[in-house]
Amino acid sequence: MDVRRLRMLLELARLGSMHEVADALGTTTSSVSQGIAALARDVRRPLVEPDGRRVRLTPAGRRLADHAVTILAAVDSARLDLDPGAEPVGVLRAAGFASAIRTSLLPAVDDLRASHPGIDVRILEHEPPESFDLLARDEVDLALVYDYDLAPAEWRDDHQVTALWTREWGVGVPTRDRGLAMADLADRDWIVNSRHFADERALRSLAARAGFAPRVVHRIDSLELVDDLVVAGRGVGLLPRGRASRRGVSVLRLGDGGVHLRAYAVTRCGRDSWPPLRAVVRRLSAA
Known part of the structure; x- marks a missing residue:
């Protein structure tokens, strides 16, 4: 055939x-x-x-x-994979969300610069749906994506998935409201991601546990802009715990297990034997 x-x-x-x-x-x-x-x-x-x-x-x-x-x-x-033992050399195209680029990819590139100087990593900042589309069209070799434990991703048959790290998320509220619980936020306006629906799905699951349906008003991609809207009293939204949020923002810890963002490195099946891609994915996984 x-x-x-x-x-x-x-x-x-x-x-x-x-x-x-x-x-x-x-x-x-x-x-x-x-x-x-x-x-x-x-x-x-x-x-x-x-x-x-x-x-x-x-x-x-x-x-x-x-x-x-x-x-x-x-x-x-x-x-x-004609020569799997060869020194990794070539241009590797990676698409991913900003946190994974900062947390995982840039440190990996720095570490590999000394051991494998022939790897040239080109970086594109995209949300998971955009990265998956680029990967399917062979416009990138590596996608750094995420899902939430309350809104798991649906993997394609030709995806090779490597788990990277997990981070707890909570609800960003004005600091004056840091003693509230999820149920106390039923009448607030909510902020969700404008380029990926996973956090809205996770939010709706959390709200359902607390007995209400969230009123989604704002769709924002930048976490820093979410901070600004929270400080301005324009709404509340999911934010990572442990991140240095803007002054005036507190991130509430959620009960019942909360919600966790999970980061992954995704390649096409069969491609991870290409030496540059294999070296980068191994370094990401080791970290």
């Missing part, structure tokens, strides 16, 4: 549209259609069927797409 056609099938399983597959792979819809048809001839089974104006995979198509994850990972591994 032609691995390019397998990649088309796998993208079709993910996107559900030959037009979107063509856009993702930088080709034409006609080429995708012809590639899927040729693959069907190879396996002597119909792989797609009409679904309104779109198409969907047949049961045989879904089974082959499942196999394609393993096959393509093995092909990528063979391509990247």
